Amino acid sequence: MSALERIAAIAVQMLAKRGSTSFPAPDTNLREAGLTSLDMVNLILAVEGEFDIEIPQAAMTPENFDTIAAMVALVSHFSSLM
Amino acid sequence: MPLDRHARRFLEMLAAAGQTRGRYGDVIERRRALADLVDLVDPPGMETIGGVRDQPLDVNDGIITLRTYSPLGKPERLLPGLLFFHGGGWVAGNLETHDGLCRRLCNESGCRIIAVNYRLAPEHAFPAALDDAFAALSHVAANPREFGIDPDCLGVAGDSAGGGLAAALCREARDRNGPKIAFQFLICPILDVARESAARTELRDGYFLDAETLARDLELYCSGADLSDSRLSPLLASDCTGLPPAYIHTAQFDPFGDEGEAYAAKLSDVGIAVHGRNHPGMIHFFYCMQRMIPYARQAAQIMGAEIRYAAQLPPPVERRRQKRTRPDLIRS
Numbered sequence: 001m002s003a004l005e006r007i008a009a010i011a012v013q014m015l016a017k018r019g020s021t022s023f024p025a026p027d028t029n030l031r032e033a034g035l036t037s038l039d040m041v042n043l044i045l046a047v048e049g050e051f052d053i054e055i056p057q058a059a060m061t062p063e064n065f066d067t068i069a070a071m072v073a074l075v076s077h078f079s080s081l082m
Numbered sequence: 083m084p085l086d087r088h089a090r091r092f093l094e095m096l097a098a099a100g101q102t103r104g105r106y107g108d109v110i111e112r113r114r115a116l117a118d119l120v121d122l123v124d125p126p127g128m129e130t131i132g133g134v135r136d137q138p139l140d141v142n143d144g145i146i147t148l149r150t151y152s153p154l155g156k157p158e159r160l161l162p163g164l165l166f167f168h169g170g171g172w173v174a175g176n177l178e179t180h181d182g183l184c185r186r187l188c189n190e191s192g193c194r195i196i197a198v199n200y201r202l203a204p205e206h207a208f209p210a211a212l213d214d215a216f217a218a219l220s221h222v223a224a225n226p227r228e229f230g231i232d233p234d235c236l237g238v239a240g241d242s243a244g245g246g247l248a249a250a251l252c253r254e255a256r257d258r259n260g261p262k263i264a265f266q267f268l269i270c271p272i273l274d275v276a277r278e279s280a281a282r283t284e285l286r287d288g289y290f291l292d293a294e295t296l297a298r299d300l301e302l303y304c305s306g307a308d309l310s311d312s313r314l315s316p317l318l319a320s321d322c323t324g325l326p327p328a329y330i331h332t333a334q335f336d337p338f339g340d341e342g343e344a345y346a347a348k349l350s351d352v353g354i355a356v357h358g359r360n361h362p363g364m365i366h367f368f369y370c371m372q373r374m375i376p377y378a379r380q381a382a383q384i385m386g387a388e389i390r391y392a393a394q395l396p397p398p399v400e401r402r403r404q405k406r407t408r409p410d411l412i413r414s
Binding site: 002036038039040045064 | 090092096098099100101118119123
């Protein structure tokens, strides 16, 4: 599975918890799609777990987590799995 | 000491996640946010304990629930009891949001913890929460065997807004000839809602509980009441004599840290035994974030040991060989 698919799978799971069955596009803003800020924290933790990385302080910005595409770009910096 | 690295990371994640700051509109949203947070950082029901039992209590025009937690071991005999009032800014929080903390304190202290789901604002504004607290105290003290507790040892505890409630309850019990309270155990309590301390100013934003959220909480709970009323701001009370011994826990990066320390000094000045402890590097509510901040577990052990000490229970068997340290005594 590609990084895009793996992150999308996590996002879909989180959205489903909020009652949304939509499949977000890579550039869909996830908060606007229905995730709360705590869902976003959960998502950050899940992405870290999925790729076995610890996202450094400097990269902890809202822009890096707004969309699936942004997270794929971020993960590609820190993961050797890409 | 700088922020604990886990606490810092949590705050960074909240910021990156676009945490909603400022005045919330709907109280339902405020309640859900706290419940969601707890599901993430300290889900209820995780720690095995001796037993849990819910009992309804009729209060003035309503019903509240008293949840009794019994420790692992021998829960059949009478044990010291601790009435617990959860935090959540008087508008949020419930028995579930603080279930993890109550379970940890129960096992670590060897006491029965009786958590009270007092009614919340804005549906029930000041002084409803305190009235419910007093009703719960009176009921438990009048029926100790029903709760399996030693009638001579009933303490009160709470965190955040619930810590302020517990402190105010001690005053109510004193002034209304209520039940005797053996000790008060306050965790990051809110004790002065009328003034802004240096810590409140310095830590007003970005340290988990922001000033605007607190202001909105207060608006909903106080609903025009005098904020310097000692039932809302025990720190401003004129007479603190005759209150029970106090155990006051503060956190270094907690906006309410100053008022906790000021209250400790105030009680101590009138001869009340005060045990104060500041948790370095910690933020408000850290004690309920054990999945995010591992120190929460250690803090529960420290708190449990202090409750044992306050309730005059021996340390647990497996720890008796370790050196037993007396809680920090500010002044006595």
